[in-house]
Amino acid sequence: MADLSAELQDGVLERFLRYVRIDTTSDQDSETYPSTAKQRELGALLEGELRELGLDDVELTEHGYVFATLPGSVGPTVGLIAHMDTSQDELGANVDPQVVRNWDGSDIVLPRDSDKVLRADENPILAARVGHDIITTDGTTLLGADDKAGVAEIMGAVAYLAAHPEIEHAPIRIGFTVDEEVGRGVDHFDIDAFGAVVAYTLDGAEVGRIDDETFSASEVRIRIEGLSVHPGTSKGKMVNAIKLGARLIERLPQGERSPETTEGRHGFVHPHRFTGTTAEAELRFIARDFDASNLEAHEQLLRRLADELAAEEPSARITVTVEEQYRNMKEFLDRDPSVADAADEAARRVGVEPWREPIRGGTDGAMLSARGLLTPNIYTGGQQFHSVLEWASVQDMALSAATIVELVKLWAEPEWASRARGACARSGASPR
Numbered sequence: 501m502a503d504l505s506a507e508l509q510d511g512v513l514e515r516f517l518r519y520v521r522i523d524t525t526s527d528q529d530s531e532t533y534p535s536t537a538k539q540r541e542l543g544a545l546l547e548g549e550l551r552e553l554g555l556d557d558v559e560l561t562e563h564g565y566v567f568a569t570l571p572g573s574v575g576p577t578v579g580l581i582a583h584m585d586t587s588q589d590e591l592g593a594n595v596d597p598q599v600v601r602n603w604d605g606s607d608i609v610l611p612r613d614s615d616k617v618l619r620a621d622e623n624p625i626l627a628a629r630v631g632h633d634i635i636t637t638d639g640t641t642l643l644g645a646d647d648k649a650g651v652a653e654i655m656g657a658v659a660y661l662a663a664h665p666e667i668e669h670a671p672i673r674i675g676f677t678v679d680e681e682v683g684r685g686v687d688h689f690d691i692d693a694f695g696a697v698v699a700y701t702l703d704g705a706e707v708g709r710i711d712d713e714t715f716s717a718s719e720v721r722i723r724i725e726g727l728s729v730h731p732g733t734s735k736g737k738m739v740n741a742i743k744l745g746a747r748l749i750e751r752l753p754q755g756e757r758s759p760e761t762t763e764g765r766h767g768f769v770h771p772h773r774f775t776g777t778t779a780e781a782e783l784r785f786i787a788r789d790f791d792a793s794n795l796e797a798h799e800q801l802l803r804r805l806a807d808e809l810a811a812e813e814p815s816a817r818i819t820v821t822v823e824e825q826y827r828n829m830k831e832f833l834d835r836d837p838s839v840a841d842a843a844d845e846a847a848r849r850v851g852v853e854p855w856r857e858p859i860r861g862g863t864d865g866a867m868l869s870a871r872g873l874l875t876p877n878i879y880t881g882g883q884q885f886h887s888v889l890e891w892a893s894v895q896d897m898a899l900s901a902a903t904i905v906e907l908v909k910l911w912a913e914p915e916w917a918s919r920a921r922g923a924c925a926r927s928g929a930s931p932r
C-alpha cells in the first residue's frame with residue numbers, strides 16, 4: 501500500500517501547487533453565485549484537466565460547479581466532492597507555496613514574514629512528520645489546502661484510475677463545489693443529476709480522521725423596536741433599543757454555553773452581530789449543538805430572555821426568529837453505517853488506523869446527508885486551515901489520494917456492493 505501512495509505522490513503535489521496559485525476566495529457579502537467570479541478560473545482549469553484525462557460528462561455549470569464521471573465496472577456510483585473556494589479569513593491571492601523537502605524537525609521560518617514560524621514543539625501533528633515533505637505558505641497568505649488538498653487528491657486518484665483501466669472499481673462521480681466557506685456550497689447542487697448513491701467530501705484534516713458527525717446549527721435573530729424621542733424631551737417616553745439589547749446580552753450564561761468556554765461535545769449560543777440605533781436594534785446569534793434537544797434548549801434560552809425583556813418593557817416590541825442552518829449528519833449517516841465504515845476500511849487498506857471525532861462545525865456533506873445523499877468526510881492531510889500558518893504534508897496528501905483509490909475499489913467488491921443496495925433502497929436513489 502505504501503507503494504500506491506508513493507506512486508500518487510508526485511502527481512498530487514504537482515496538481516496542488518498549480519491549484520493553490522489561483523485565487524478562489526469566496527465572499528460572504530456577495531449576492532452572486534458563485535460569490536466571486538474568480539472561482540470559475542479554477543473550475544475552467546479543472547474542466548480542461550478532466551477532459552484531458554478522458555473522463556465523461558465533464559461540465560462546468562452555470563453555478564460554477566465542476567462535474568465529471570469515471571465509469572466503473574460494478575457497484576454503486578460513488579461521489580467524490582471537494583470545494584474549490586478558500587476562506588476570507590486570510591489573503592488568498594498571490595499564494596506562493598514553499599516545499600520543505602525531507603523536513604528535519606527544525607523551525608520552519610516562513611520566508612516573507614520571519615515572525616511566522618512553524619515549530620515542532622508547538623505542534624504535535626507536525627512534530628510527528630519529520631522526514632516528510634512539508635508545504636507551507638510564504639507567511640503572507642493562507643495556503644488553500646482547505647480544500648485544494650481535497651481537489652488535488654481526487655484529481656490524482658482519478659488520473660491514476662484512468663491510467664489503469666485494469667483496476668476494478670465502482671463508477672465515480674466527481675463534484676467540485678464553490679462557496680463552501682460562506683455556507684452556500686451546495687445551494688444549487690442537484691443530487692439527482694449528480695447521481696451518486698453514496699458520497700464523500702475530501703475536506704478533513706489529520707490523516708485517519710473520518711468525520712460522521714457535525715454540529716446541528718441554527719441562527720437566531722432578536723429584533724428590538726424601541727421608541728426614539730428627542731433626547732432633550734424624552735423623559736418617561738424614550739425606550740432605547742440599544743440598551744435593551746445590551747441588557748439581554750448581559751443575561752447570557754456566564755462561563756458556560758459559549759464558544760470561548762466550551763469544547764468537545766458541548767454546544768453554545770453565540771452573539772455574533774449587534775447592530776442598531778436608539779429606535780431599533782438587531783442581535784444575531786448562532787446556536788450549535790450535537791444533540792437536537794440541546795440545540796432546542798439553546799433556542800429556548802434566547803426566547804426566554806427575549807420574553808423577560810418584553811415583560812419588563814411593554815412598550816418595546818421584541819420579535820425572535822429562528823432559522824435552521826444544518827443538522828448533525830450522524831442522524832442520517834446512522835441509517836446506513838456502511839457508508840462511513842467503507843471509509844474506515846479504505847483507510848486501513850492504506851495502513852492508516854481510522855478514528856472518528858465530532859466536528860465542531862458543519863460540512864457540505866452535512867447538508868447533502870440531510871437531503872438524502874449520505875456524505876461523510878475524509879481526511880486530506882492539510883492542517884491549520886484559514887491561517888498563514890496553514891501547512892500540509894505531501895506524504896499525507898498522497899495517503900488521502902490512495903485512500904480514495906481503495907475506497908472506490910472496495911465499493912466494487914461483492915460484499916460492499918450488496919451493502920450499497922441497502923443504502924439505495926433506503927435513500928430512494930437508483931444506481932447509475
Ligand SMILES: [Zn+2]
Nearest residue numbers: 646647680703
Ligand atoms: Zn473546507
